[in-house]
Amino acid sequence: MACEVTIKTKNIKSTYFQTPTIVYTLHYSYFSKMNTRNILLVNPWIADFAAYDLWAKPLGLLYIGKFFRNYGYDIRLIDLTDRQRWGDGKSSTPINNRGKYHKTNISKPAAVAHVPRQYGLYGATVEQFISELKSIEVPKLILVTSHISYWYPGVSETVKILRDFFPESKIVLGGTYATLYPNHARQTIQPNYLIGGYGEKQSLQLADSLFGFTRDYSAVPNTLDSGILPWDLYPDLTVAPLLTSRGCPMHCDYCATPFLNPHFSQRTPEDVINEIVFLSKERNVGEFAFYDDALFANKTYHIIPILKSIIKHKIRATFQTPNGLFARDIDSELAQLMKESGFKTIRLSLESIIPEIQTASTNKVSGHNFECALDRLEFAGFQRKDIETYLIMGLPGQKYSDIEITLRYVFEQGAMSRLASFTPIPNTRYWDLAKNSGHVWDDMDPLLTNNTLYPCATTDFPVEKFTELRQLSNRLNAKVKNET
Known part of the structure; x- marks a missing residue:
């Protein structure tokens, strides 16, 4: 008989905002079983005074995903800024390919508290994010990307929920912010690992070490630009x-x-x-x-x-x-x-x-x-x-x-x-x-x-x-x- 554990998370502590009370159930496999080749890719929230979608997708993360697939890993993507997936919060009609993101108003960080504008997280709601996390297997490794450096509070909030939901999973941070501000990112986001610059080969070596795999890395290229990206990760494209x-x-x-x-x-x-x-x-x-x-x-x-x-x-x-x-x-x-x-x-x-x-x-x-x-x-x-x-x-x-x-x-x-x-x-x-x-x-x-x-x-x-x-x-x- 499967053992189930119900966890109640109330008002997750956050520097920037507080989530509503969330109740979710985890199977025993959460604690004892992980897919041996399961990697979760996450495109985090944007945090800013304004944000507008100009046909964007996390291309760097998709290149990482293609690279991992090529070397035998199973990948899954949660893109918190996918407007086709989450909507814009205003209409149930089909979303245009560019436009405003859904905005969740949050408190302004102290550094920009003087700006007379409303600060917010852009993309999926917290409830949508949690629902998505509940539907997937526990990943052993989570790769989170980052974009514009001053959006980092969105990365921070994303990682806090990931860590709360998957406490045994290792979190890797990469992307622009991680590359330009590595010390700040380590101190603020506190990932298990941080990878700057081109992330494909570095991520593969890290994953192999965590999963216990070995291969001849002299035959592994630094990047893999040719071929089609894993667009199947987007059902509505x-x-x-x-x-x-x-x-x-x-x-x-x-x-x-x-x-x-x-x-x-x-x-x-x-x-x-x-x-x-x-x-x-x-x-x-x-x-x-x-x-x-x-x-x-x-x-x-x-x-x-x-x-x-x-x-x-x-x-x-x-x-x-x-x-x-x-x-x-x-x-x-x-x-x-x-x-x-x-x-x-x-x-x-x-x-x-x-x-x-x-x-x-x-x-x-x-x-x-x-x-x-x-x-x-x-x-x-x-x-x-x-x-x-x-x-x-x-x-x-x-x-x-x-x-x-x-x-x-x-x-x-x-x-x-x-x-x-x-x-x-x-x-x-x-x-x-x-x-x-x-x-x-x-x-x-x-x-x-x-x-x-x-x-x-x-x-x-x-x-x-x-x-x-x-x-x-x-x-x-x-x-x-x-x-x-």
Whole structure:
């Protein structure tokens, strides 16, 4: 006769919020049996003042999952930010592929208590999370990823519930936050293990040691980029993000990609198109989002063959580009292929028209490059008012006039501006500049780098001025929409 133990968890202690009373029953197997190859992958809650889903999925975690499957492990995924799975908390109708997450209001952490906005966890409710945990076998190993560093309270809350529910399971933390702030992550999240950088081979070696397996690691690659990701982990899949490359050939002074992904590599066009065809034909996915940092790099041998194959296979889908595209790489052929293959959301990286900031951006685009790209995209059939342009504001030493001039320049070209607030990131040149000016320090709470706070604001360039610039951007964008 199976032994059952009923555990009542009341008001789980938390720095950020308290869960409702939860009662769940665990079978005796909870204490005595674990699937010998069972690994749980978890994409945690987002914790912030605002969050918006732009076709996102935890690609790094899915690559880890593919790697583990390839070496004989059973994997399961709980993605707490999967809007198709959990809903948005407002409607029972099908969820659009992008939009607002369900928000659970929680108390603001002390470091940002002064911000006059409501803080929250974004994604599944606590009850939904607990219900999902009740439905699965006890994992011996749990891999939790992390994304933007100042979202870490969401990671913390996720891990607390995992540890409360599966006290015997080992928890591994990886991802961006774990890589950029390893000491803070160890102290705050207190995982059993922390893995920084590329996590595939490191995670496999750790898992093998815990499960008692041995293998020849000299034959194991550091990563496994080829092949289709384990999309079966998402029963309801209507949109799929794509990563056709890792890293970036550019080394912008404010970007951590060279540290997080030090080697730029691209999948073969054949491998990418196989994944797109599979998702389109077998899973009926009608929308894709390219998440590359440098999608158009080596375009003749990469993106151009990919787009030609999409057209050849008659893939009926739309393609989004939430990350900025390199305008200088857009020639007439590429612009036409983008239109014919189904590109919809186009966002170009300009950052600034000011020479000093363009230099900090590795001179990846000039005003001339930008104007030529707009001309070619328009000739191919895109409307300028539908093309968004990423501009950066809040850099150390950046002037109000620098941003205003760039906003008006984009407006004169008939395109839309999209202001991106600068966040200081460790292991970048601009982190060092911000540190030298006293805006950041080595052991600071990552919450203080939240772009909502404008970390590099000064008495000469206060937060109110950033608000003015956003208002100016909104007014100019409204004119672009109405005049074209």
